[in-house]
Amino acid sequence: MADPDSRRDHVGLFLNLAGERRTAFQSECGEMFGRLLLADTIDTAVASLGRQKVDLMVVDLGGFEGAVELAAVGALIRGRNGAPTLVLCPYVSSCWLPELMACGPLHYRITPILAAETQQAVRQALAAPLDAAAAAQQVLLDKEKELRDLLTIQRSLQRALGSIDEIGIMASQVCLALCSFPGVRHTALLHMKERGDLQLMAQESRNHLDIGRLMGRRDRLLQSPLHEIFPPLLAVATGEMVLLDAPEKAGDPELALSLHDRDVQMVLALPLRNEPGGPVQGAISFMFDRHLQFSREQFACFASLAQFVSFALGMSELKHQNDALAGKLTQMSTVDALTGAANRRKGEEILDNEIRRARRYGLELAAISFDIDNFRSVNDLYGYPIGDQALRVVAGTVSARLRTSDTLARMRGEEFMIVATHTGAVDALKLAEKLRATIADTELPGCDTVTISLAVAQVAPDEGVSAVLERLDAALHRAKRSGRNCVELAMP
Numbered sequence: 014m015a016d017p018d019s020r021r022d023h024v025g026l027f028l029n030l031a032g033e034r035r036t037a038f039q040s041e042c043g044e045m046f047g048r049l050l051l052a053d054t055i056d057t058a059v060a061s062l063g064r065q066k067v068d069l070m071v072v073d074l075g076g077f078e079g080a081v082e083l084a085a086v087g088a089l090i091r092g093r094n095g096a097p098t099l100v101l102c103p104y105v106s107s108c109w110l111p112e113l114m115a116c117g118p119l120h121y122r123i124t125p126i127l128a129a130e131t132q133q134a135v136r137q138a139l140a141a142p143l144d145a146a147a148a149a150q151q152v153l154l155d156k157e158k159e160l161r162d163l164l165t166i167q168r169s170l171q172r173a174l175g176s177i178d179e180i181g182i183m184a185s186q187v188c189l190a191l192c193s194f195p196g197v198r199h200t201a202l203l204h205m206k207e208r209g210d211l212q213l214m215a216q217e218s219r220n221h222l223d224i225g226r227l228m229g230r231r232d233r234l235l236q237s238p239l240h241e242i243f244p245p246l247l248a249v250a251t252g253e254m255v256l257l258d259a260p261e262k263a264g265d266p267e268l269a270l271s272l273h274d275r276d277v278q279m280v281l282a283l284p285l286r287n288e289p290g291g292p293v294q295g296a297i298s299f300m301f302d303r304h305l306q307f308s309r310e311q312f313a314c315f316a317s318l319a320q321f322v323s324f325a326l327g328m329s330e331l332k333h334q335n336d337a338l339a340g341k342l343t344q345m346s347t348v349d350a351l352t353g354a355a356n357r358r359k360g361e362e363i364l365d366n367e368i369r370r371a372r373r374y375g376l377e378l379a380a381i382s383f384d385i386d387n388f389r390s391v392n393d394l395y396g397y398p399i400g401d402q403a404l405r406v407v408a409g410t411v412s413a414r415l416r417t418s419d420t421l422a423r424m425r426g427e428e429f430m431i432v433a434t435h436t437g438a439v440d441a442l443k444l445a446e447k448l449r450a451t452i453a454d455t456e457l458p459g460c461d462t463v464t465i466s467l468a469v470a471q472v473a474p475d476e477g478v479s480a481v482l483e484r485l486d487a488a489l490h491r492a493k494r495s496g497r498n499c500v501e502l503a504m505p
């Protein structure tokens with residue numbers, strides 16, 4: 014093939030809104046064309062393409078922004094009249110590339126780039142225009158390879174989904190799976206926790222790079238000074254894909270140095286969303302040890318990986334929420350909502366378990382029943398809310414004086430039961446007396462003090478729950494009949 018530089022008959026078309034960019038391109042690459050047309054608007058470019066055959070259209074996207082302009086540039090590429098196209102795309106707008114590629118084959122370079130690199134890109138585009146047949150063949154080859162890569166990664170991701178029980182492990186396995194993509198030296202998963210706290214969930218490194226150290230933190234990452242330039246943070250902030258194909262293009266020499274030190278030549282970051290258009294829930298990032306020119310299919314492949322990861326993350330979160338909910342439900346079905354003591358069902362279950370344990374190991378076990386005296390008058394005099402409050406204070410006061418191995422259960426209304434493990438009749442009587450005296454001295458908010466009547470039973474080795482409760486009931490009645498505010502021993 015002839016040296017493209019010698020083919021001075023080439024017609025070139027360069028589009029950019031800024032006069033100085035057009036002048037710069039003219040001086041950098043003007044020599045490479047027989048004739049170079051400069052367009053300052055998309056309409057001018059369309060008109061030029063209509064008037065003559067163009068051998069290379071160079072669209073410099075610097076200064077273009079917004080969905081309307083993206084659509085207009087897309088239309089230009091779609092209707093370019095056969096002109097091979099080179100897109101110069103600022104790295105902060107790299108998310109435009111997949112969309113523009115959908116409008117037709119194109120070469121691209123991420124900017125800013127040096128003059129020499131622009132010249133090389135123009136030379137390459139002129140020498141190898143993406144002719145339709147060759148491009149189709151290449152696409153087929155690329156597709157086959159990408160599909161193989163994608164399938165490998167998806168299989169690893171499926172394995173990661175198997176460990177969904179623990180979100181941290183799942184995230185590490187996702188990063189491990191993504192690291193198997195050719196040329197990838199580092200992958201990271203960033204996840205948005207409550208109140209916009211972006212955290213580094215997991216990373217997999219083949220180059221000893223720790224992006225937590227690089228950013229100086231692992232949580233509240235959007236507060237990092239790098240949040241507007243470091244691709245994964247930028248992807249979360251903008252909700253768009255970010256492709257940084259040379260670390261120095263981000264404009265932070267220190268960051269560029271750290272990445273080059275770890276042999277990172279290119280970073281690709283994709284936002285994670287539960288649903289299209291939904292809020293950004295994090296990002297995944299890939300760091301490559303080489304410059305790669307991605308095809309439209311490769312961009313699509315990365316986007317579907319991001320969707321897969323979002324799904325895994327969503328499932329994992331759901332599982333976490335379900336576990337929390339299940340925990341709450343269990344608690345609700347075992348705890349009395351008013352006083353926080355165990356409910357009757359739980360109280361009887363614990364008494365049953367403790368009876369079996371005491372029987373098996375020959376341990377002492379006592380049960381104490383108590384009931385607030387004349388509680389009806391508290392409600393009648395002060396109202397139900399004050400009565401509720403009194404119940405809470407009595408339960409809290411008693412509970413605070415028990416050992417952690419003891420259980421307080423609310424059996425009904427103003428009647429409670431204590432299961433006191435490793436306790437014989439004598440100690441149970443002492444405990445009951447201490448509780449009686451304490452409650453009699455306890456101030457209650459909004460009403461007079463109350464007293465309690467108590468019944469104490471030492472559990473016999475051959476006794477069951479209902480027998481113990483019956484004995485306690487009878488003894489409690491005796492206590493009430495003997496004038497209340499006293500302790501009665503339940504006879505075996």
Ligand SMILES: Nc1nc2c(ncn2[C@@H]2O[C@H](COP(=O)(O)OP(=O)(O)OP(=O)(O)O)[C@@H](O)[C@H]2O)c(=O)[nH]1
Pocket residue numbers: 351384385386387388389390392396397398399400401404425426427493497
């Ligand atoms: N505020 C409030 N009161 C309750 C609750 N559960 C039961 N009660 C009340 O507790 C009172 C129990 O009354 P009684 O069974 O006659 O017993 P008492 O007035 O305490 O009399 P003695 O037990 O014989 O000393 C009733 O007024 C019930 O309405 C509750 O959850 N909150």
